[in-house]
Amino acid sequence: MNAIQIMGLTKEYGNRRVVDRLELSIPAGELFALLGVNGAGKSTTIKMLSCLTVPTEGDAQLMGHSVRTQSHQAKEILAVSPQETAVAPGLTVAENLELMAGIYGRSKERVTQVMEQLGLTQWAKQRAKTLSGGWQRRLSIAMALVSQPEVLFLDEPTLGLDVLARRELWGVIRGLKGHTTIILTTHYLEEAESLAERIGIMNAGRLRAVGTAQELKALAGCDNFEDAFVALAGEEAAS
C-alpha cells in the first residue's frame, strides 16, 4: 500500500511556479529522501504535504486522506519536524513532549517511551533553550514522534549540526525505518545516500529523477553520488 500518493502537486506564488506537477508514490514504511539545491521546491512540497500550504493544483493523499479536502484527518496521522528547531524554549524536555502528547491525546507513558527511544531521559527536566543544538534537534524529532505518526516529514533534520551530532541523529532516524513512512529533505548528499531507500532529486520545482542511490548513479553514468546529483539536477535544469 502507498502511504503517500502525490498527484500533479503544484504550487504557484503569483506567476512563479515553485513546485511543478509533482507525481510520486511512496510505499508504507519507506524512508524517502528529497534532494535539491536551494529553491528547488523541497520545503514547499513538505508544507503542502503537511497541510500548511494549500496546493495551487493537484492533490496528495496521506494514507488515503486528501491534503486538500481531508486535511483534518490527514493531520491526525502526520507529524512534522520543521527545518528550524521547533521546541517551546521555556519548557523542559519532558514538558515539550507532554504538550505534544496532550494535543494528540497520547498518554504520559508514551512520553517516557519516546524519551527512552531517543536517549532524552537524562535531560527530561532541563529547559529546551539550555540544550545544545544537537539535543534540541533530537527533541524536535522526539516531539514529532510522540503522536506515533504514520507519516513523518523531516525537513533538513541535521542542518547546522556537527559531524558527531549528525551521525548520532542518523542512528535515531535509521531506528524509525520500517515503522513509519518518512520523507526527509536534505542538502547533505551522504545523508540521503546513507539513510534513504529511494531518493528523489528536485530542481526548479520539478522531480528530475527518482531511484535508489545505485540507480541514480547508473542513470547518470557516474561512480559517486555527488557527481550523479550534479549531473541529474544540473543538466536537467539547464535543459
Add this chain to the structure above:
Amino acid sequence: MRVRAFAKRNMKELLRDPLTLFFGLGFPLALLLLMTVIQRNVPVSIFELDTLAPGIALFGLTFMALFSGMLLAKDRSSAFLARLAASPMTAADFLLGYLLPLLPMAVGQSVICMAAAVALGLPLSWNLLAVVASLIPSALLFIALGLLCGTLFNDKQVGGMCGALLTNVTAFLAGIWFDLSLIGGGFKTFAYLLPFAHGADGARAALAGNWAALPGHLLWVSVWAAAVLALAIVLFRGRLVER
C-alpha cells in the same frame, strides 16, 4: 484536551518570564502608590482611591494584551507554531489556549491591585469582589486585542502597539487620570464609543454599589471583547494555512 495541553504550556511560558510578573503586577502597584502619595501632598482632590483604584486595575489589564500578543507573535515567528499548525489543532483551539491561562492571571492582578488599594486606605467591602468580577470582560477584551495584534504583527510591532500605544490610549480614553467630562464634547463621545471608559466606569460603579449602572457598561465591553476575539480567530485561521 488539545486546548488544555496548549493552555498549560502557555501558562508555564508566561509564569517563567520574570518580565511578565514585573509588568503584570509591579507596574500597576507602583502607579497606585505614586498617585496616592501625590494625592496626599496636594490640596485638591484629583486621585482619590475610590476612582483611582478601579481605573488602575483596568490599566493593569492592558499588560494582558502585551503578554498575549507577544506570546502569539513569538510563536508565529518560530517553527514551533508551524509544528502545531500541522497538528489537528484548530484556530479556536490556539486562541483559547492563549486566552485561558491569562484570564486567571488577570483576575489575580485585579485582586492584588484592589488589595493594595485597601492597604493604602480604601475601605474594605464586599463591593471589592464585584469590582474584580466587573473587570473580567475588560480582561477578555485586552487579551483578545493582544491576540489580534499577535496575529497581524511581529513581536517588535506588538511590543510597540500593545506596550506603548494601547496603554496610553487606554489611560486617556478610559479616563483613568482625569474625568472625561473635563474635556467633554466629541472626545468624550468618542471615548464612550470605545470600550475602555465603560470598563473603568463599570469597575467604579461596582465599587460604589451603583448596580443599576453596571449592566450597561459590562454589556458594552463584552460586545467589544466578543467582536475582537471573533475577528482574531478569523484572521488567525487565515494565517494558519498559506494559500
